[in-house]
Structure formats: structure tokens, C-alpha cells
Amino acid sequence: MFKSFVLVVSTLFCVASAHAAEFVPKAESVVDNVYAIVGPLGQRNQDNDGSNATFGFIVTAQGVILIDSGASKLGAEKIAAAIAKVTDKPVRWVINTGSQDHRWLGNDYFASRGAQIIAMKRTAATQAEFAGQHMQMLAGFLGARLDGTLPLPATTLLDGNEASVELGGESLTLRYTDTHFPGDAWVWLPKRNVMFTGDLVYVDRILGVLPWSSVKNGKKAFHALEALNPKHIVPGHGGVCDLAKAKRDSGNYEDFLADVIGKAAQDMEPLDATLNKYADLPQFKHLHNFSDMHRANMNRAFVEFEAN
Ligand SMILES: [Zn+2]
Numbered sequence: 001m002f003k004s005f006v007l008v009v010s011t012l013f014c015v016a017s018a019h020a021a022e023f024v025p026k027a028e029s030v031v032d033n034v035y036a037i038v039g040p041l042g043q044r045n046q047d048n049d050g051s052n053a054t055f056g057f058i059v060t061a062q063g064v065i066l067i068d069s070g071a072s073k074l075g076a077e078k079i080a081a082a083i084a085k086v087t088d089k090p091v092r093w094v095i096n097t098g099s100q101d102h103r104w105l106g107n108d109y110f111a112s113r114g115a116q117i118i119a120m121k122r123t124a125a126t127q128a129e130f131a132g133q134h135m136q137m138l139a140g141f142l143g144a145r146l147d148g149t150l151p152l153p154a155t156t157l158l159d160g161n162e163a164s165v166e167l168g169g170e171s172l173t174l175r176y177t178d179t180h181f182p183g184d185a186w187v188w189l190p191k192r193n194v195m196f197t198g199d200l201v202y203v204d205r206i207l208g209v210l211p212w213s214s215v216k217n218g219k220k221a222f223h224a225l226e227a228l229n230p231k232h233i234v235p236g237h238g239g240v241c242d243l244a245k246a247k248r249d250s251g252n253y254e255d256f257l258a259d260v261i262g263k264a265a266q267d268m269e270p271l272d273a274t275l276n277k278y279a280d281l282p283q284f285k286h287l288h289n290f291s292d293m294h295r296a297n298m299n300r301a302f303v304e305f306e307a308n
Contacts, residue, residue, distance in 0.1 A: 023048040025055075025082040028240065033059045034194055036234045037082050041205045041288040044102075049075040049145060050138050053102040056196050056234045057083055058189070060168025063092030066115070067187055067196045067234075069106030071138060073148040076106025091115050093167050095174070096154050097198025097236070098184040099126035101134040108152040119154030120163065120174050122183035127153035130181070177221035180213050180236070186221075188228065195230035203238035203249040205288035209257065209297040215304055219258040222251040253284055261298045262305035271302055 027035040037055040044050040050071030058065040064083055070076040083091065094111075096104045096119040104127050107117045119127075131151035138146050158165070162175040173188045180199035187196040200221050202208070209215060226243065233246045241249075256278075264274040275298050284290060 021047045023051075023078075025051070025078050027057070027082045027086045030056070030194055030232050030234060030240055031192055034189070034192060034232075035059070035083075035086060036240045037079060038239050039102075039237070041238065043289070044071070044138075044141070046142060046145060049078065050105075050142060051075040051078070051102045053100075053199075053237050054235055054239075055079060057091075058168075058170055059087045059089060060170055062168035063089050065093045065095065065167050065170060065172070066091050066110065067095050068097055068103045068198075069094050069110055069117075071102040071105050072142060072146050073106065073109045073150075074145050075102070076109035079106065080109070093118060094154075095119065095172065095187055096123055096127070097174075097187055097196060099123055099130055099181045100199060101138060103198065104154070105134065105138070105149055105151060107154065108150040111152055111155075116156055117152065117154045118156040118158065118165065120176060120183060120185045121157040121159055122176065122178075123185055124154040124157055124183075126181055126183040127151070175224075177217065178214060179218040179221055180208065180210065182212060182214075186225065188230070190228075193231035194234065195225065195228065195232070196234045197225065197236055197246070199236035200225065201233060201235040201238075201246045201250045203235050203241050203245055205237055206284065206290045206293050206297070207237075207250050207253060208289075208293055209300040211300060213300065215254060215257045215262065215301040218254040222247075222254050226251065249284075249287060256281070256284075257297065257301040258305070261301045265302045265305035271299070274302065275299060 023040055025037045027037055030036050035057050039051050039053045040048050044052050056067040070079050091110050092115055094115050094117045111117050164173045171191055174185045177184045177186055177200045184198050186198055233241050275295055
């Protein structure tokens with residue numbers, strides 16, 4: 001009797017912990033027929049299949065428009081399952097806002113089910129350029145969970161710095177932000193007052209500045225976003241929010257990196273002393289990943305402004 005009780009308890013515990021670990025994406029409504037799928041705030045790992053980002057989709061009479069496709073085939077399947085809970089319409093179009101793994105490595109999965117894969121021209125070029133590096137990095141921690149993932153850069157390419165498309169009766173405008181990765185873009189639904197920012201806006205967690213990111217472009221793009229005054233923001237990472245929150249968590253941080261750290265670099269202040277001086281920032285330190293990323297972010301911003 002006692003033994004079987006222990007067995008039952010330990011079995012229950014295993015089932016419960018397996019469920020707690022694996023991230024299951026879920027759709028949440030933004031406005032009528034527009035949804036967000038908000039990923040976890042931590043770093044990429046096995047449990048989130050590398051998809052620690054926020055995605056979105058729009059249900060039209062003619063099918064679903066998906067904004068970004070996840071970091072792997074398995075990640076894409078999970079996104080498809082979240083969409084299937086809301087509508088039985090197929091994903092007919094995928095728009096990529098960027099070239100970081102979680103923005104596009106699920107493209108092949110949706111393309112093989114008949115979706116058209118759309119992006120700005122330079123977004124697709126950066127996807128092709130970074131594909132090998134991203135696959136190698138993901139293989140390092142996803143292992144067999146990356147099986148079946150084939151990097152497919154977007155195939156329907158949009159010219160110009162800004163381009164509008166009509167899909168299923170929805171008007172969408174893409175525009176380069178060139179922030180986190182070269183060729184990053186936002187997707188703006190002017191009639192709905194909804195902005196999918198891609199990796200321009202992170203909320204609840206600190207944004208990341210990578211060696212190929214541009215703080216100058218980020219600052220400029222955020223001010224251009226502000227001028228559109230979107231009512232609903234679906235950020236690249238973190239939960240759906242309003243403009244004030246996007247500004248608090250990302251816009252003001254881009255301004256800080258450019259106006260304070262960038263200026264220190266241009267004034268030829270010493271790097272180490274500058275990083276030490278601004279290590280503790282009460283207005284941003286509540287953001288997830290702050291202690292891991294803030295110093296490296298400042299360092300890269302410094303280098304960008306020092307070079308120019
Ligand atoms: Zn990202």
C-alpha cells in the first residue's frame with residue numbers, strides 16, 4: 001500500500017514537471033481577428049524550442065497571415081497548433097520581420113503547406129547570410145529537436161524602404177528598422193492601429209544589442225514608430241502593450257544608449273569608466289536579463305559610435 005502510494009506520487013510529479021518545462025504557445029486577442037503569441041522572456045532553450053519571441057497572426061476571410069514563423073520546424077508546428085485553436089483557416093501567408101532565427105526558421109514548414117513567404121528584400125538577404133550560423137547555434141542546444149528544420153529565406157521580396165501589401169483584405173505596411181539585425185522591418189496595420197515591431201521593441205525584458213545591431217538605427221526607428229502613434233503594439237519580445245510601455249522599456253533605452261553612451265564614445269571618454277558609471281540604471285534594471293546584457297549592450301553601442 002505504502003509503496004504503491006509512493007509510485008503514484010512520483011509518477012504524478014514526473015508528469016507535472018514535464019508539462020511545466022515545455023513552453024506551449026497560446027494565442028491572445030489584440031483586436032478583432034488579430035492575435036499575438038507571446039513567448040517566454042528568458043533566453044533560448046530546449047523548452048521553448050528557441051522561440052523566446054513574440055509572434056502574431058491575422059485571421060482573414062481568405063486565410064491566416066502569420067507574422068514570423070518560429071526558430072525550428074517543431075517551433076513552427078507549435079505556432080500552427082496555437083493558430084488552429086482559434087481558426088481552422090490555413091496559414092496562407094507568412095511575413096518575416098527579421099532574420100534572427102526565431103523570425104524565419106519555421107518558413108519551410110509553412111511553405112510546404114502552401115504558404116507564401118514574404119519579406120523585404122534585405123531581410124531575406126540577411127536570412128541567407130546568417131542561416132548557417134543560426135542552425136549551428138541552435139543545434140548546440142536543441143539537438144534532435146532541430147531535426148527537419150530547413151532554412152528557407154523569404155521568397156516573395158518587397159522593394160524600397162517601405163512597401164505595402166494587401167492580403168485577404170488586410171492592408172499591411174512593412175518598413176525597415178535595421179536595428180537588431182540588418183534588414184529588420186516592422187509590419188504596420190494602419191486601419192487596425194496595430195504595430196508588429198519585430199526586434200525593434202522588447203518589453204518586460206532588456207533589448208539586446210549584438211555586434212551587427214545598430215543603436216543609431218534603433219533610436220531613429222523608434223522615433224518614427226512614435227510618430228505613427230500606434231494604439232496596440234505587438235513587440236518582438238514580451239507582452240502586447242501600448243506606446244507608453246514600449247517607450248519606457250525600449251525607446252528610452254535606445255535613447256540612453258545613443259545619447260549617453262554614444263556621446264561618451266564621440267567625446268572620447270574612456271570605455272571602462274563609462275560602462276562603470278552607467279552600470280546601475282534604476283529606470284531599466286527591473287527588466288528581465290538586465291544584469292546579463294546591459295554591460296555588453298553599452299559596450300557595443302560605444303563601439304558603434306566610436307567608429308563613426
Ligand atoms: Zn529576437
